[in-house]
Amino acid sequence: MRLTFLGTGAALPTGSRAQSGTLLETDAGALLVDCGSGVLDALARTDTGYEGVDTVLLTHHHLDHVSDLDVLMKARWLAGETDLTIAGPPGTTALVEELLSVHEYMQERLDLRLVDIDDPTITLASFDAEWLETRHSMQCFAYRLTPSAGGPTVALSGDSEAFPELVEFADGAAVFAHDCSFPDDVDVSNHPTPTSLGRALSAADADLGRVYLTHLYPHTEGRHEEMLASLGEEYDGDVRFAEDGLSMTVESV
Structure with a gap:
């Protein structure tokens, strides 16, 4: 399995x-x-x-997680690729339908399959997905994703405060990408800081491979070493910052 971080930023652009x-x-x-x-x-x-991507899985519906959806739909239509599945938390179907209501000329252009996830597991694009609701300002799902044919698991936190149950949900994941939006001196809710994430990682009963920090606001720029040091005071596992374009072959823990 291959994992590529396409975007590791958040709602405030960083320029990079x-x-x-x-x-x-x-x-x-x-x-x-x-x-x-x-x-x-x-x-x-x-x-x-x-x-080559005919399936999109959404963690939640905030703009910084969905704003290229309509752009993707038009690009696939113009490229002659009309099949597209979009799945996510309840309300995903309504979200996409409302996007298309704004761009009327796009209606009926694609063979869309829209899925509001409610079953504990779902299979999408050769991956078996499990979900856990996170602690965020709107309904948001974390996912465990494992190739249906077998192989390593990748876990993605979505947007969330850090809490041990979320870390335990990722137990056994070869890669766990977790929101770490701000350094410790930013007073924030709905997202973790390095110290709060480190405490959750340490408190959880979970065997993890490498942890990647993502969903990074501009406040984190130039402070990566400081943030890793803060997290490392609580958790001694392998933790790194994700970067746009970082691509890797994922192997089992």
């Missing part, structure tokens, strides 16, 4: 990071998780391209 988007690929299919601003351009720079 696209908003949220992660690409997972096996020989059997490709899955795009979230589609914020700038993600379509990042996707176009991959070998797979937007033509």
Whole structure:
């Protein structure tokens, strides 16, 4: 399985990071998780391209996670790729339908499959997905994603405060990408700081591979070493910052 961070930024642009988007690929299919601003351009720079991604999985519906959705739909239509599945928390169907109501000329252009997730597991684009509701300002899902044919698991936190149950949900994941939006001196809710994330990682009963910090606001720029040091005071595992364009082959823990 291959994982590529397409966008590791958040709602305030940094000038160097696209908003949220992660690409997972096996020989059997490709899955795009979230589609914020700038993600379509990042996707176009991959070998797979937007033509090769016919399934999108949303963590939630904030703009920095969905704002390239309509752009993706038009690009696929113009490229002659008309099949597209978009899945996510309840309300995903309504979200996409409302986007298309704004752009009437796009209606009926695509063969859309829209899925509001309510079952404990769902199979999408050759991946088996499990979900857990996070602690955020709107309903948001974290996901465990495992190739249906077998292989390592990747876990993505979505947007969330840090809490041990979320870390335990990722137990056994070879890669766990977790929101770490701000350094410790920013008073914030609905997102973690390095110290709060480190405490959750330490308190959880979970065996994790590498942890990547993502969903990074401009406040974090130039402070990565400081943030890693703060987190390291609580948790001694392998933690790194995600970067746009970082791509890796994922192997089991």
